[in-house]
Amino acid sequence: MITVTDLRKVYQQGNREVVALDGVSLEVPKGSIHGIVGHSGAGKSTLVRCLTLLDAPTSGSVSINGAELSTSRDQDLRTARRRIGMIFQHANLMDSRTALQNVAHPLEIVRTPKNDIRRRAAELLRLVGLAGFEDAYPSQLSGGQKQRVGIARALASDPDVLLCDEPTSALDPKTTDEILALIQELTQRLDLTVLIITHEMHVVKRVCDSVSLLAGGRIIEHGPLRDVAANLGSELSRTLLPLPASEPLGAGAVLEILYSGERASAPMLTSAARRFGIDLNVLAGSVETLAGTQFGHLRIQLPDGADPAPVAAYFGEQGVSVRLAEKDAV
Ligand SMILES: Nc1ncnc2c1ncn2[C@@H]1O[C@H](COP(=O)(O)OP(=O)(O)OP(=O)(O)O)[C@@H](O)[C@H]1O
Ligand SMILES: [Mg+2]
Incomplete structure (x- = not known):
C-alpha cells in the first residue's frame, strides 16, 4: 500500500514561486x-x-506499507528507495552489458554474492518472459523485450511498489498490450502496489483499477475506474468513454446518456419515445467494456420544441446518467 498525504512541492524560480504540487493525497x-x-x-x-525522493517534497508525506519515506535520511533513504522499483518510457539499458548483466546491476550495487546475482537475474528474466535471452545485448532486442529487461531490473531489489513513468509510450499498440499484461500479471503474482503515470487513456482502460486526474498540481478527479467512468460530465469520463463528434439535425435539445451493465439502450429509447410521443435521433454512440463493466454512451436529439427536462428525468428514473449537452460541445 502506498499512501501520499498532502504532498506539496514549491520550486523557487528566481524570486517567483512555482507550486508544482499543491496538496496531493x-x-x-x-x-x-x-x-x-x-x-x-x-x-x-x-x-x-x-515519490522516489529524488526531489525532497516541500511538505507532506509518502509512506509504503506504513513505513514513512519522507523523513528517512541517507542510509535509511537508500534502503527506502529500494522498496520502489521504477520503469521509464525507455528502458535505458546499458548497451555494453547483456540482458542478464543489466538486471544484475542493482544487485551488484548492494553487493549481493556473485552466485546469487546470476541465479536471481536469470530468474527475473524468466519471470518477464525472457528465458534464453540472458546473453543478448540491448541492440539485439526489440523495444518490447528491452522494456521487459527494464521491468526485470526494476524488480531486482524486490520492491513493494512499482512506479511506471509512461511505460508504454514508446511502444506499438500490440507490444503495449503485452507489456501491460505483464505488469498486470506481476502485480498479482508479487502483490505489488503499482502507480502508472501516463498520457494514454488506453493504458488506464486496460489495466488500472483506479485513476486520478492531476491538474495544476492538484488531484481534481479520482476514484475506482468504474465509478469515474460512470460520472457523466467528469473530465475523466469524457476521455475514458469518448463520443465521436456529431452534427445536430435541427434546433432540438441534445441529451447525453450513459448507462452501464445490463441496461440496454434500444428498449429504453423506444419506451421514452413512446411515453413522450416523440422521435429520438441517435447522433452518436459507443459501447465499451471498462473494468469488467459494459458502458453504453449515446448522444440523442429531441425534436424541435420538445422539452428535454421530463425526458431527462425519465432516463434518470431508469438509473441512467443523463445530461443536457451544451450546444457548442455537440
Ligand atoms: N526544477 C524546477 N524548477 C522550477 N519549476 C519547475 C521545476 N520542475 C518543474 N517545474 C514546474 O512545475 C510544474 C509541473 O511540472 P512537471 O514537470 O511536474 O509537469 P508534467 O505533468 O510532468 O508535464 P509533462 O507532461 O509536460 O511532462 C510546471 O509548471 C513546471 O514548469
Ligand atoms: Mg513530465
Missing part, C-alpha cells in the same frame, strides 16, 4: 494498479520525483 491498496493522468505541466514528473 493518494492511497493505492496493495495488489492494485493506480493510473495518474494529466496534461503537460500538471505535475506528473514532479510527483514521480517526490
Whole structure:
C-alpha cells in the first residue's frame, strides 16, 4: 500500500514561486494498479520525483506499507528507495552489458554474492518472459523485450511498489498490450502496489483499477475506474468513454446518456419515445467494456420544441446518467 498525504512541492524560480504540487493525497491498496493522468505541466514528473525522493517534497508525506519515506535520511533513504522499483518510457539499458548483466546491476550495487546475482537475474528474466535471452545485448532486442529487461531490473531489489513513468509510450499498440499484461500479471503474482503515470487513456482502460486526474498540481478527479467512468460530465469520463463528434439535425435539445451493465439502450429509447410521443435521433454512440463493466454512451436529439427536462428525468428514473449537452460541445 502506498499512501501520499498532502504532498506539496514549491520550486523557487528566481524570486517567483512555482507550486508544482499543491496538496496531493493518494492511497493505492496493495495488489492494485493506480493510473495518474494529466496534461503537460500538471505535475506528473514532479510527483514521480517526490515519490522516489529524488526531489525532497516541500511538505507532506509518502509512506509504503506504513513505513514513512519522507523523513528517512541517507542510509535509511537508500534502503527506502529500494522498496520502489521504477520503469521509464525507455528502458535505458546499458548497451555494453547483456540482458542478464543489466538486471544484475542493482544487485551488484548492494553487493549481493556473485552466485546469487546470476541465479536471481536469470530468474527475473524468466519471470518477464525472457528465458534464453540472458546473453543478448540491448541492440539485439526489440523495444518490447528491452522494456521487459527494464521491468526485470526494476524488480531486482524486490520492491513493494512499482512506479511506471509512461511505460508504454514508446511502444506499438500490440507490444503495449503485452507489456501491460505483464505488469498486470506481476502485480498479482508479487502483490505489488503499482502507480502508472501516463498520457494514454488506453493504458488506464486496460489495466488500472483506479485513476486520478492531476491538474495544476492538484488531484481534481479520482476514484475506482468504474465509478469515474460512470460520472457523466467528469473530465475523466469524457476521455475514458469518448463520443465521436456529431452534427445536430435541427434546433432540438441534445441529451447525453450513459448507462452501464445490463441496461440496454434500444428498449429504453423506444419506451421514452413512446411515453413522450416523440422521435429520438441517435447522433452518436459507443459501447465499451471498462473494468469488467459494459458502458453504453449515446448522444440523442429531441425534436424541435420538445422539452428535454421530463425526458431527462425519465432516463434518470431508469438509473441512467443523463445530461443536457451544451450546444457548442455537440
Ligand atoms: N526544477 C524546477 N524548477 C522550477 N519549476 C519547475 C521545476 N520542475 C518543474 N517545474 C514546474 O512545475 C510544474 C509541473 O511540472 P512537471 O514537470 O511536474 O509537469 P508534467 O505533468 O510532468 O508535464 P509533462 O507532461 O509536460 O511532462 C510546471 O509548471 C513546471 O514548469
Ligand atoms: Mg513530465
